Amino acid sequence: MAQDELFTVNPDLGPPPEPAGAGGSAVQAAPASSPLAVRMRPRTLDEVVGQQHLLREGAPLRRLVEGAAPASVLLYGPPGTGKTTLANLVSIATGRRFVAMSALSAGVKEVRGVIEEARRRRQYNAENTVLFIDEVHRFSKTQQDALLGAVEDRTVLLVAATTENPSFSVVSPLLSRSLVLQLRSLTEDDIVALLERALADERGLGGALKLTDEARAHLVRLAGGDARRALTALEAAADAASATEHKTIGLAIVESTVDKAAVRYDRDGDQHYDVISAFIKSIRGSDVDAALHYLARMIEAGEDPRFLARRLVVHASEDIGLADPTALQAAVAAAHAVSFIGMPEGRLALAQATIHLATAPKSNAVITAIDAALADVRSGAAGTVPAHLRDGHYAGAQKLGNAKGYRYPHDVAEGVLPQQYPPDELVGRDYYEPTQRGGERPLAERVPRLRRTVRGER
Secondary structure, eight states, rough: TGGGGOOOOTTTOOOOOOSSSTTOOOOOOOOSSHHHHOOOOOOGGGGGGSSSHSSTTTTTTHHTTTTTSSEEEEEETTTSSSHHHHHHHHHHTTEEEEEEETTTTTTTHHHHHHHHHHHHHHHHOOOOEEEEEEOOOOSSHHHHHHHHHHHTTTTEEEEESSSSSHHHOOOHHHTTTTTEOOOOOOOOOHHHHHHHHHHSTTTTTTSSSOOHHHHHHHHHHHHHHHHHHHHHHHHHHHHHHHHHSSSSSSSHHHHHOSSSSSOOOTSSHHHHHHHHHHHHHHTTOOOOHHHHHHHHHHHHHHHHHHHHHHHHHIIIIIIIIISHHHHHHHHHHHHHHHHHHHHTTHHHHHHHHHHHHHSSOOHHHHHHHHHHHHHHHTTOOOOOOGGGSSSSSTTTTTTTTTTTTOGGGSTTTTSSSOOSSOOOGGGTTTOOOOOSSSHHHHHHHHHHHHHHHHHOOO
């Protein structure tokens, strides 16, 4: 059945025609004109590269692909890790008809049309359907809800793919009805195995070309763990080599056809949060090199530099504070520089601030202090402002006793004198606890002395 026919279903029609093949399980060879990545798509489980944590004996995905205990699944992982391939293998193993949809182009009407077609086929032909939905995170809540009944009664076996964390992008009822499996980026060895198979296999280049070690290593770097990207780059290099009648694909040919490595980053997805989290944690952990790596990834992927600058400003107080009072100045200066000069030159200010913060002594005393104070206020420990601290400048303030008894610290040589400042309920409550690191080391000695003097304990 043609793809368009799947989306125009008339419920008044009789039973659908008999499908060609057993439940759509026959593997159709991709035409020779198809892209290399399509021609080399694995036909059996043994041809799948990577994802061994999901495909080992007894693992849920292997059992599903082998046809045991079919259940709807959400395949979550980066591009080019085999989500579509595994969906195809599930349909083959379970002997079911396979229907593919993309959330980029399908709406509720199309989803319901496919479900109705699947229901009719099950009723008249006892034929079950695997519904593969790519980019399912792009479906609205209404579109995802439209799948629930069919998934619940197994009108369709849903295999949904997403590059986003389904905990954030998929509605809870659909999550609870599906097995969530996370796919990982392919390793360098996985990519090498794919390239070698494509070079030798008749579906691929059939041994017509060879690949130098340098070119192979460069293709692996370009792939970024993405099988599709690796095979696409190889195909482009092979076309260039064939056009010049070269029998060997060298580094120069690869560099001339693909000049930029993949940067796996989505400004609106969970990768955005993962990379910025790794960036901040690298700074907090004083690993300047890792911090610069994550900064470079975000810059190269087109992250808003103002967002990066704001995170640096926050981090300067949150994790450094008075251990290096100049850290906040450096972060604010970087934010102003980015706003003033823009990108790409702004990368220099962001890098300078990142290096400053990563190499600075660390202290979380500032955030610990303010959060402890906020916790007391929120729990009701506010109390009344002592009378001698209240404003005494307005008419009638003196009659209320405001400002009476206030002692002016500059009247004494030391500039510090005994006097109650907090409400009665919070006398003796300590919030700020300076560390012994960096600029806080002298404060660790000074603050206790100030407290003793102010509280009249000396």
